[in-house]
Amino acid sequence: MRRRIRENLIHAVLVAVAFSSLVFLVGIVLVLFREGMPIFQKTGLAHFIFGRDWYPTYDPPSFGTLPLMAGSFLVTVGAMAIAIPVGVASAITISQVLPGRARGIVKPVVELLAGVPSVVYGLFGMQIMAPLMMNVFNLPTGLTALTASIILGIMALPTVVSIAEDALSAVPGTYREASYALGATRWETISRVLVPAASSGIVTAALLGMARAIGETMTVLMVAGGAAVVPTSFLQPVRPMTAAIAAEMGEAPVGGSHYHALFAIAIVLFVVTLAFNMVADSFTRRFQRKVAGG
Amino acid sequence: MIRGAQDPAMTEGAISSKAAGVASAAVAAAAAAAAKTAEAADAPGATQAMKAAEAAKALAAEAGGRVLRQKRQRRQAAMFALMIAALVIALGFLALLVGFVAVRGIGVISWEFITQMPRNAMTEGGILPAILGTFYLVIGAMVMATPLGIGSAIYLTEYARQGPVVRAIRIGVNNLAGVPSVVFGLFGLAVFVKMFGFRVSILSGALTLGIVVLPTIIRASEEAILAVPVSYREASLALGATRWQTVRYAVLPSAMPGILTGCILGVGRVAGETAPIMFTAATFFTARLPGSIFEEVQALPYHIYALVTEGTHPEAQVPIAFGTALVLLALVLGVDLAAIVLRSRYEKSR
Numbered sequence: 001m002r003r004r005i006r007e008n009l010i011h012a013v014l015v016a017v018a019f020s021s022l023v024f025l026v027g028i029v030l031v032l033f034r035e036g037m038p039i040f041q042k043t044g045l046a047h048f049i050f051g052r053d054w055y056p057t058y059d060p061p062s063f064g065t066l067p068l069m070a071g072s073f074l075v076t077v078g079a080m081a082i083a084i085p086v087g088v089a090s091a092i093t094i095s096q097v098l099p100g101r102a103r104g105i106v107k108p109v110v111e112l113l114a115g116v117p118s119v120v121y122g123l124f125g126m127q128i129m130a131p132l133m134m135n136v137f138n139l140p141t142g143l144t145a146l147t148a149s150i151i152l153g154i155m156a157l158p159t160v161v162s163i164a165e166d167a168l169s170a171v172p173g174t175y176r177e178a179s180y181a182l183g184a185t186r187w188e189t190i191s192r193v194l195v196p197a198a199s200s201g202i203v204t205a206a207l208l209g210m211a212r213a214i215g216e217t218m219t220v221l222m223v224a225g226g227a228a229v230v231p232t233s234f235l236q237p238v239r240p241m242t243a244a245i246a247a248e249m250g251e252a253p254v255g256g257s258h259y260h261a262l263f264a265i266a267i268v269l270f271v272v273t274l275a276f277n278m279v280a281d282s283f284t285r286r287f288q289r290k291v292a293g294g
Numbered sequence: 295m296i297r298g299a300q301d302p303a304m305t306e307g308a309i310s311s312k313a314a315g316v317a318s319a320a321v322a323a324a325a326a327a328a329a330k331t332a333e334a335a336d337a338p339g340a341t342q343a344m345k346a347a348e349a350a351k352a353l354a355a356e357a358g359g360r361v362l363r364q365k366r367q368r369r370q371a372a373m374f375a376l377m378i379a380a381l382v383i384a385l386g387f388l389a390l391l392v393g394f395v396a397v398r399g400i401g402v403i404s405w406e407f408i409t410q411m412p413r414n415a416m417t418e419g420g421i422l423p424a425i426l427g428t429f430y431l432v433i434g435a436m437v438m439a440t441p442l443g444i445g446s447a448i449y450l451t452e453y454a455r456q457g458p459v460v461r462a463i464r465i466g467v468n469n470l471a472g473v474p475s476v477v478f479g480l481f482g483l484a485v486f487v488k489m490f491g492f493r494v495s496i497l498s499g500a501l502t503l504g505i506v507v508l509p510t511i512i513r514a515s516e517e518a519i520l521a522v523p524v525s526y527r528e529a530s531l532a533l534g535a536t537r538w539q540t541v542r543y544a545v546l547p548s549a550m551p552g553i554l555t556g557c558i559l560g561v562g563r564v565a566g567e568t569a570p571i572m573f574t575a576a577t578f579f580t581a582r583l584p585g586s587i588f589e590e591v592q593a594l595p596y597h598i599y600a601l602v603t604e605g606t607h608p609e610a611q612v613p614i615a616f617g618t619a620l621v622l623l624a625l626v627l628g629v630d631l632a633a634i635v636l637r638s639r640y641e642k643s644r
Binding site for chain 1: 377448454471476483512536538563566568598612616630634
């Protein structure tokens with residue numbers, strides 16, 4: 001009898017504990033909306049999203065976040081233009097081209113590098129990459145969307161490589177054998193059989209790399225330059241959403257419009273990354289079904 | 295007589311074989327003649343020409359196949375070179391990053407650097423408060439996240455039945471893992487710092503970091519628990535053990551190395567996070583070490599950021615920032631490396 005009470009008690013505790021993640025997630029949503037909604041009432045949703053002026057400390061202030069969203073978009077696109085081709089090609093090399101022994105060393109090294117803190121990337125970008133860019137392109141400042149894109153692209157590489165490599169390695173060996181039996185070369189097998197078979201896994205890799213780039217804070221805060229204007233070229237400084245939150249929250253008076261506006265930006269950020277993660281999740285499931293069915 | 299009798303026979307045989315040879319030659323000649331006549335005639339000549347063309351085609355195809363094969367091989371070599379170049383670029387970039395930080399940081403690092411207080415408005419002295427601050431934050435975050443994470447993993451793998459409850463929890467775990475780190479920082483600011491009134495403190499920062507690292511620990515623990523063979527559980531249950539006893543004495547001991555690896559990786563992640571502690575725990579400068587969990591602290595990642603963006607003596611601060619970055623990098627990569635070594639040793643022993 002006591003044993004059963006104990007069992008039930010433990011069960012109840014575990015259920016409660018297991019719900020913690022969901023509680024935190026719901027808590028985050030509630031807090032973001034509670035603290036962010038007032039700004040929509042004040043400036044209107046349309047102005048918040050499409051307004052081109054981000055002057056949070058002027059009198060009267062203006063809370064148009066288009067420059068910030070454009071900054072995030074530009075930097076993310078630039079980062080992906082680097083991380084996806086280089087990352088997927090690296091994954092192909094690791095899983096299909098390198099001999100098994102080298103693979104056993106390179107894969108852990110890449111995974112290890114995924115752990116480099118973002119502030120270290122930021123320091124590298126700020127102190128080494130930016131002066132280089134300034135000289136190469138003859139710019140007034142090296143802290144631009146391009147510099148941020150390059151650093152973010154490098155940062156997203158381990159994520160993209162690791163997940164894409166997993167996907168390629170998960171393709172059943174019979175696919176490769178069948179392709180060889182038809183007389184295809186190794187490259188033909190890779191490009192026409194293995195990559196298409198792993199495509200949903202590779203898309204997941206790209207999406208998660210992208211989600212990481214959008215949500216990344218410290219690197220863009222330190223490297224992107226911080227100018228809150230709608231950019232017209234990669235060689236301009238930008239202020240992505242995450243950088244705006246991180247840079248301005250310290251100065252924004254709690255409960256003021258600026259404070260609410262920064263939480264509202266976080267809502268946008270949260271929704272975008274949530275969407276990316278959910279889409280990536282559905283691709284993962286599709287890939288798992290496909291490999292299991294193959 | 296016998297020889298005589300044999301002789302003609304022999305001759306006869308020789309003759310007959312010769313005749314056969316002649317005959318076959320004659321057949322060949324006849325065939326050739328027939329072919330010539332056939333060529334002269336129209337209708338069968340077409341098939342003959344077609345046959346010849348086919349033979350030529352086969353010959354050409356063989357030669358062409360060689361060319362095509364060479365082309366395909368060349369293409370493969372070119373593409374492989376491109377793929378390998380991409381990997382070299384990727385690893386090169388990352389090596390460049392680690393290399394630069396190491397080279398610029400190593401000159402600053404000394405025993406004093408890691409054991410002394412900063413002096414002269416952050417332009418001299420050591421980074422002891424930042425090292426200790428990061429240590430406190432990591433301990434606090436792990437104290438919060440480890441029980442929650444392992445408990446969640448046990449529930450999801452050993453207790454829960456597939457259904458809406460599990461699906462809801464999974465959505466929670468998966469999406470929590472994807473939340474940008476700065477959003478955690480805002481959550482910590484609104485809830486721990488303001489609502490609970492913990493102010494900017496070790497406690498607020500540790501709680502926020504605990505949430506950040508929770509999904510990592512849940513996933514690693516789940517994986518480790520699922521890797522325990524079902525027969526362990528069956529054997530335990532067959533002996534009359536309850537479900538909890540089975541988990542406690544049969545499953546967890548076997549899953550522990552894997553769970554530990556996940557926790558160590560979590561430590562690496564927590565130590566390097568900056569955005570979640572910016573508004574909840576970190577400060578650029580403290581004159582003394584924190585006396586309680588309700589005080590704000592310096593932390594390694596935030597210290598790097600602050601050194602290169604604040605203050606008035608960049609020429610003195612930047613080298614210190616690189617030194618701090620090298621300490622952080624060594625800490626994080628060392629911890630991660632330990633986890634990877636532990637994991638591979640554990641996988642080998644299974």
